[in-house]
Amino acid sequence: MNKIIIVLLIAGFSTTVNAFSGADLLAQCKHFVGIIDGNRSDSQGILLAGQCGGYVLGVQEGFIASSELADVVSEETGTPKVTKKHWEIPSDVEPESIVRIVVRYLEINPDMHSMPAVLSVLNALRQTYPVKQ
Numbered sequence: 001m002n003k004i005i006i007v008l009l010i011a012g013f014s015t016t017v018n019a020f021s022g023a024d025l026l027a028q029c030k031h032f033v034g035i036i037d038g039n040r041s042d043s044q045g046i047l048l049a050g051q052c053g054g055y056v057l058g059v060q061e062g063f064i065a066s067s068e069l070a071d072v073v074s075e076e077t078g079t080p081k082v083t084k085k086h087w088e089i090p091s092d093v094e095p096e097s098i099v100r101i102v103v104r105y106l107e108i109n110p111d112m113h114s115m116p117a118v119l120s121v122l123n124a125l126r127q128t129y130p131v132k133q
Contacts, residue, residue, distance in 0.1 A: 020055075022120040023113035026106040028052035029099055036096050056099050059121040060089075086122070087129040101128050 032049035035041050041049065063086070089098070105124035106112055112120045 020117045021113060022106050022109075022115050022117050025052065025055065025117035025120060026103065026113065029056070029103045029106075032096075032099050033103055036099075053095065053099055055117065056102050056121055057095055059118055060098060060125060063122065085131045087125040088131050089125070089129045093129075098125070101125070 028048040029052040031041060031045040032052040035046065035049050067085075102121055102124045105127070106120050109120070109123075112123070
């Protein structure tokens with residue numbers, strides 16, 4: 001049974017590794033930034049921009065939500081908390097700024113273009129808004 005689970009996990013990872021890369025995210029987010037900067041776009045560009053914004057902000061919010069959920073489970077089960085804050089975004093930061101930060105991160109880190117897009121979002125947020133000690 002354990003071997004079946006391991007095979008399924010490996011198969012799942014192998015099909016998703018190249019599913020959405022940093023390069024894919026950068027291409028979408030360039031449409032987002034262009035529209036925010038006032039450039040005209042066709043319906044395809046608007047769709048790509050929306051996908052970028054949804055992805056970046058979804059990763060950010062999803063990561064925070066999963067950390068908070070882990071804290072709730074720890075409290076309910078009496079187990080030690082294993083989560084910690086990974087970034088601190090000031091409350092006055094606009095969502096558009098977060099997307100711009102990810103774009104800039106991908107532009108200066110071309111090695112991330114072939115990596116899963118989620119890593120670029122996480123790295124950009126951690127480097128830009130480190131937790132103050």
